Amino acid sequence: MSAVHACNLTLGASLRGVSFDLPLGSCTAVLGPNGAGKSTLMGLLAGVLAADAGSVSCLGPISYLPEGMPLDAGLRVRDALAVVRRLPGWEPRVADPLLTAFDLPLPRRMDALSQGQRVRLGVALTLGRRARTYLLDDPFLGLDPMVQVHVERAIADRAAASTVVLACQHAAAAERLCDHLLLLRGNGLQWCAPVDAWRERFRRIRIRGAVDAVHGLGELALHVERRGTTLEALLDDPACVAEARLRIAGAVVEPLPLPLDELLMAVAA
Amino acid sequence: MAEHGTLLTFPSARSARAADPDALRSEAPLEVRVSPPEFAPISGLQSLRLGAELALLSRWQFMLAMVLSSLLALPGLLGAQAWAQQSAQGVIGLLVCSFGVIRGIDGRSRDRKFWAGLGAAPASFELGVVLVDLLFMTVVTGVAWVLSPGDPIFLLLGGGAAAAGYGMGSATRSAARSEAGRAGLLIAMLIVAAGCALVAFLASYGNFITGVMMQFGFMAAAGLGARVLLSGLSPESSAGRGRQRWTWLTCAGAGMLVVPLQFAQGVPESTTTLHKEEVLLFPDRDPFAGKQLWRTTEGGGVERLGVRGMIGVAGWGPHRSMMIHRTSLPRMVGILLKADDAGQAQRLMVGGLASRLGLITANGQHLECDEALLVGDTRFDADGMGAVHVLSTGEVWRLDGDGCREISLEEAP
Amino acid sequence: MKPPDPSSGVPLYRQVARALQEDIAAGVLKPGDAVPSLREASAALRINVHTVAKAWQELEREGALVRERGGPYRVGQVAEAAEDLLRTDIDQLLDRAGLMGLDDETVLGLLVGAMDERQRETA
Numbered sequence: 065m066s067a068v069h070a071c072n073l074t075l076g077a078s079l080r081g082v083s084f085d086l087p088l089g090s091c092t093a094v095l096g097p098n099g100a101g102k103s104t105l106m107g108l109l110a111g112v113l114a115a116d117a118g119s120v121s122c123l124g125p126i127s128y129l130p131e132g133m134p135l136d137a138g139l140r141v142r143d144a145l146a147v148v149r150r151l152p153g154w155e156p157r158v159a160d161p162l163l164t165a166f167d168l169p170l171p172r173r174m175d176a177l178s179q180g181q182r183v184r185l186g187v188a189l190t191l192g193r194r195a196r197t198y199l200l201d202d203p204f205l206g207l208d209p210m211v212q213v214h215v216e217r218a219i220a221d222r223a224a225a226s227t228v229v230l231a232c233q234h235a236a237a238a239e240r241l242c243d244h245l246l247l248l249r250g251n252g253l254q255w256c257a258p259v260d261a262w263r264e265r266f267r268r269i270r271i272r273g274a275v276d277a278v279h280g281l282g283e284l285a286l287h288v289e290r291r292g293t294t295l296e297a298l299l300d301d302p303a304c305v306a307e308a309r310l311r312i313a314g315a316v317v318e319p320l321p322l323p324l325d326e327l328l329m330a331v332a333a
Numbered sequence: 334m335a336e337h338g339t340l341l342t343f344p345s346a347r348s349a350r351a352a353d354p355d356a357l358r359s360e361a362p363l364e365v366r367v368s369p370p371e372f373a374p375i376s377g378l379q380s381l382r383l384g385a386e387l388a389l390l391s392r393w394q395f396m397l398a399m400v401l402s403s404l405l406a407l408p409g410l411l412g413a414q415a416w417a418q419q420s421a422q423g424v425i426g427l428l429v430c431s432f433g434v435i436r437g438i439d440g441r442s443r444d445r446k447f448w449a450g451l452g453a454a455p456a457s458f459e460l461g462v463v464l465v466d467l468l469f470m471t472v473v474t475g476v477a478w479v480l481s482p483g484d485p486i487f488l489l490l491g492g493g494a495a496a497a498g499y500g501m502g503s504a505t506r507s508a509a510r511s512e513a514g515r516a517g518l519l520i521a522m523l524i525v526a527a528g529c530a531l532v533a534f535l536a537s538y539g540n541f542i543t544g545v546m547m548q549f550g551f552m553a554a555a556g557l558g559a560r561v562l563l564s565g566l567s568p569e570s571s572a573g574r575g576r577q578r579w580t581w582l583t584c585a586g587a588g589m590l591v592v593p594l595q596f597a598q599g600v601p602e603s604t605t606t607l608h609k610e611e612v613l614l615f616p617d618r619d620p621f622a623g624k625q626l627w628r629t630t631e632g633g634g635v636e637r638l639g640v641r642g643m644i645g646v647a648g649w650g651p652h653r654s655m656m657i658h659r660t661s662l663p664r665m666v667g668i669l670l671k672a673d674d675a676g677q678a679q680r681l682m683v684g685g686l687a688s689r690l691g692l693i694t695a696n697g698q699h700l701e702c703d704e705a706l707l708v709g710d711t712r713f714d715a716d717g718m719g720a721v722h723v724l725s726t727g728e729v730w731r732l733d734g735d736g737c738r739e740i741s742l743e744e745a746p
Numbered sequence: 747m748k749p750p751d752p753s754s755g756v757p758l759y760r761q762v763a764r765a766l767q768e769d770i771a772a773g774v775l776k777p778g779d780a781v782p783s784l785r786e787a788s789a790a791l792r793i794n795v796h797t798v799a800k801a802w803q804e805l806e807r808e809g810a811l812v813r814e815r816g817g818p819y820r821v822g823q824v825a826e827a828a829e830d831l832l833r834t835d836i837d838q839l840l841d842r843a844g845l846m847g848l849d850d851e852t853v854l855g856l857l858v859g860a861m862d863e864r865q866r867e868t869a
Contacts (some may be wrong), residue, residue: 091794112446114567120644123373128450134443148388151379151451152372174391186447194372199450216792224785224795233495238750240793263757272847319846321755 067197067227068092068109072118077251078104080148081118084256086244088123091223092256094231095222097330102231103131106201107230123151123227131202131231134184137175141168141185148189156283158218159192165214180206186216192217198228204237216241235325247328254331265302266331268322269310273297277313279285281306287330296320298330384461387448392436396469399631402428403473406480418483425477426491429470435497436466437502437556438515440571456565463503463557470495486542493549498523501588502663507573507581526552527589533591545618548591555587658665692719702730702737749791758793762801764831767810770821771828780818781811 068086071258073079079101086092094102108120110128134220137146145163148154174182183205190200203219204212212234219241222228232238238245239259246256257263266286271278275295278288284306287298299306307317376384389396405425409418449455474492478485501522505515525547534544559581563570570581691701695717711722719733722739731740750761767778769775781787785801788795802819805811812822 107446107569110446110450112449112568125372125452126450127452128447130443130446131451134445136387136391136442136444137445138394139387139444140390145388147383147390148451151375151383151828189447189451193451213792217789220792221785222787224788236752237792239795240749243796245792262816266868316845316847317845318842319755321753 068110068121068122068229070105070109070118071120072115072179073105073108073115073120075104075108075113075115079108079248080252082248083118084253086227086229086246086248086256088145089225089227090244091228091242092230092244092290094229094244094246094248095235095238096254098185100248101251102248103201106199106229110199114290122155122199125195127193128199129183129186129190129201132179132205133182135174135182135185137173139174140170141177142170144174144185144189145170145309148193151193154192155194158221158252159188162188162214162218162259164220166211167211178206179264180208182213183207184211187215187218191215191222196226198222198226199254200240201226201231202233203230204232204234212237212247236298239324245324247331254287262324262327265300265301266322266327267301268300268319268326269297269307270318270322271297271310271316272316274310274314277310277315280309280313300329343735375452375454377457380457380681381461382450383479384451384458385465386461387444388462388465395432399432399469399473400427400476400495403476403480409481409483414438415483418481419487421482422477422481422487422491425473426494426702427492429473429488430494430498432473432557433466433470433497433499433518434502438505438519439732440503440506440515443569443572445564445568445572454565455568457538458568459564459571463561466499467557469494470499471531487548489542497526497549497556497588498745499584500553500560501526502556503560504556504581504584506560506571510573522588525585526695529592542721543585544591549589551587551590555584556568557744559584587649628683653671674733690722690730690732691719694734698732698734700730700732700737704737750793758797759800759804762787762791762793762798763804766801766805766826767831770810771831775821777821777822777823783818 066085067085067088067090070085071083073082082101082105091198093104094100104113106128107130108115108123110126110130112128112130113122166188168185168188169177169180177185183203184207187200187203190198190203198219201218207215216237218314219228219230223241228242230238230242234294242259244256245262248256270291272294273295278285278295279298281297281299284299284301285297286300289296301307310317335681403425405421406418409421413421441727445455445458448458470492474488474495478488498519502515502519509515509518530545530548534541537638549667560571563580567574655745688710691699693699711720713720714733722732723742725731729740729742729744731738731744750756750765752758754761760784766775767779775781781802784795784798785804787798791798792867802811806819809818809822813819818832840850840853843850
């Protein structure tokens, strides 16, 4: 059963023909360069933007954190909290630890808050409510690492019993928290798959010895870099044939760690 | 080296297998229990309350200042001069009008997407915001009205203009991103509306003030209706997002509606009893009525008198003749009619402003003075074909088939 | 337990499983103790709940964790001791040496050299 479903979703020039399905209970990271349409996609999923074409459905009730958490400039933190607390679905179990950790200035108005403080308030208001689908548009925007820890904990807690879609720039956190990756590029969908599928498909290796064998790999090697007498190669090798071929040619192959942000950069290049 | 990027446009067979949710389940056979939350969704009424509450919470200082400004009318209650009362009303009218305009064009905040994302119904939310703003405009005008003993014409106009400015200001929201752009657009829209009002009301409508109030009503209803309805379609529309630009602007046409509406005008319903059998119909309060004067005939029909213009009042004489007064601002003039016991002599008091004296003779002919004359006593000829008007200054004017002219007292019949 | 590092090259679930084994080896958790629930561990480590589930299932297969029907995971009686953990590390070290083309004697020489170095430092 799918919790989030998009079919041929199109909105102006910001998003073109995007289709995907996210299973119930999954946690998906929406990644992509700035301007790739991440926020547009999140707005469409949340139903606050209307699509030109295509259809979208999202299992409700949802809880949506818009990018940068825009609230009315004259609203005070205390009042915003009081209003949301009274709405159905508020859960102090999750919200209170977050609010304690965030230490928000209650009497301040929205226009007197920093970007990070606004996002913190947004995270507390969004994750503090019980929902079936959480749509979080950059919950780490402007947060320092100490605060980010609390936000990640709350997201992991919600992901254990709900569907989460998380748009962010923080690849390491995305990889830890999420089990699906959705990559947007050039306002279209490039790939949407479980994290494990990404890891199986893309690997980075160090090659010693018969380094010339790398020329025989053709399109399996996305990127090759010479380091002294060795070569480092980024493989797009879903069938695991490249390493076998290199070994047959007499090369020594050693796996290397591949952080997600490096992979994304290589893929987007 | 491989061509990057193009490789990833479609997943490999193995990736596709891995992307299959069932395949994922077999690798990680964990059942995540996602049970539907057991609370009710936010209802329309709750959304409305939420919008109203947030509008109050985020603008309470501004609104408080507005309400306090209505106390400017207090000196009027304490017996200040008439000019002081009128100026205070004018200031309050201007303030409430700017309140409406500011709240109308102030649509930069993109908070609607948060509240809609939380489950609030966007149209109800927007309606809540609009109702609070309208309530405050009403409160300011109402308090000032209660405190003003005189004619609250400036308050009425200010309140109406506030609602219209609020509606039309809302209508500019998607057409310009900055407040300055919206203000410019709003000014353009108001100029067009004012032009239409001048054309329509000076040319054909009977009552300028009620007509303008009606026009204000159209503008407010169109702008705010569009705002609430479009919010239902796309919650971000009141922050100028979304592509309903022309839908928003078409409601600006409401200001021009007064022009075609004149074709719907008919016989006015406001009446003044003349003689026992006759009734004069004059367009005092009915904005749809034309400027013509009408009177009922003895046979029960309706007869149109050949008079157009800003008709303030009519007096009456014998033989179905009558006096009429035309002023530029009918509601600004306090007029008193009196008849003596015989019903032959009338005293017309036209407060403050001069008016044009006119006579409708017994045979239905319309005569009018070119000069504006001040208050005085008017005495009809016995045959109903002429009248003498004696001003308080001692001047005597004669109006009959030969025209309107000043005469000496001795010449008077 | 510290959160796992996705960029290290070791699968996240292996890192989590390993971290729990370390706790068992250090005596933080004793046989029969309940380990954190999936949800607790997921929030504490800031990782996906599926990753924790996979780690716990892996440990259950190896016998380090046991679970009665519907109950919580508990530390098993045959949980790996510190030596077993080290054996896994040595296995990995030997694999790596093999990839680099080093023979067993060289590896042994390096180990003995490193131990001597430490003894000199402590002395």
